[in-house]
Amino acid sequence: xxxWKYVEASQSYISGWIAxxxxxxSTFPINKVIFRQQINSFRFYVALRQVHKEGWHLLYRGVALxxxxxxxxxxxxxxxxxxxxxxxxxxxSDQRRIIYAATLTGVCGALLLHPLNVARVYCKLLLSMxxxxxxxxxxxxxxxFGNGTEALVQSS
Numbered sequence: 001x002x003x004w005k006y007v008e009a010s011q012s013y014i015s016g017w018i019a020x021x022x023x024x025x026s027t028f029p030i031n032k033v034i035f036r037q038q039i040n041s042f043r044f045y046v047a048l049r050q051v052h053k054e055g056w057h058l059l060y061r062g063v064a065l066x067x068x069x070x071x072x073x074x075x076x077x078x079x080x081x082x083x084x085x086x087x088x089x090x091x092x093s094d095q096r097r098i099i100y101a102a103t104l105t106g107v108c109g110a111l112l113l114h115p116l117n118v119a120r121v122y123c124k125l126l127l128s129m130x131x132x133x134x135x136x137x138x139x140x141x142x143x144x145f146g147n148g149t150e151a152l153v154q155s156s
Contacts, residue, residue, distance in 0.1 A: 016078025020071030028063050069120070073113055081105040 029051070037047040051059070084101040091097055 012082035013075050013079030017071045017075030019078065020074030021067065023074065024063065024067045024070045028066065029059055069116065073109070076112065077105055077109055080108055
């Protein structure tokens with residue numbers, strides 16, 4: 001009978017994880033176009049044609065990292081909120097309990113996930129700068145990513 005408590009608590013984590021999966025899978029194609037438009041300074045339709053020309057089989061190339069990141073992030077946020085909300089003492093005004101749970105969730109999420117976001121953005125910046133053939137950036141990216149830097153730059 002005590003095991004149901006853990007199943008009930010994990011439902012919000014699983015629901016958040018599924019919400020993150022659906023979010024990434026439904027928005028990845030348009031985000032891919034937007035990302036190419038920003039990195040390569042293309043117009044929207046040029047970037048869209050480029051992705052279209054690659055075909056359906058490459059549409060979701062590169063989705064693994066955002067899929068893992070977002071699903072874990074959203075799952076953690078859903079689960080932490082539910083955990084904090086249930087464990088905070090009930091008050092006359094439920095609004096305070098909601099605000100406290102949301103604040104604690106935001107603080108914990110920032111502390112846990114911010115280093116991962118910084119590393120992701122840093123890697124994207126290095127790879128986009130390596131594409132510009134800046135010598136010292138190319139040295140850093142070849143040190144971090146090995147000889148596969150060209151493949152990484154081409155896949156973004």
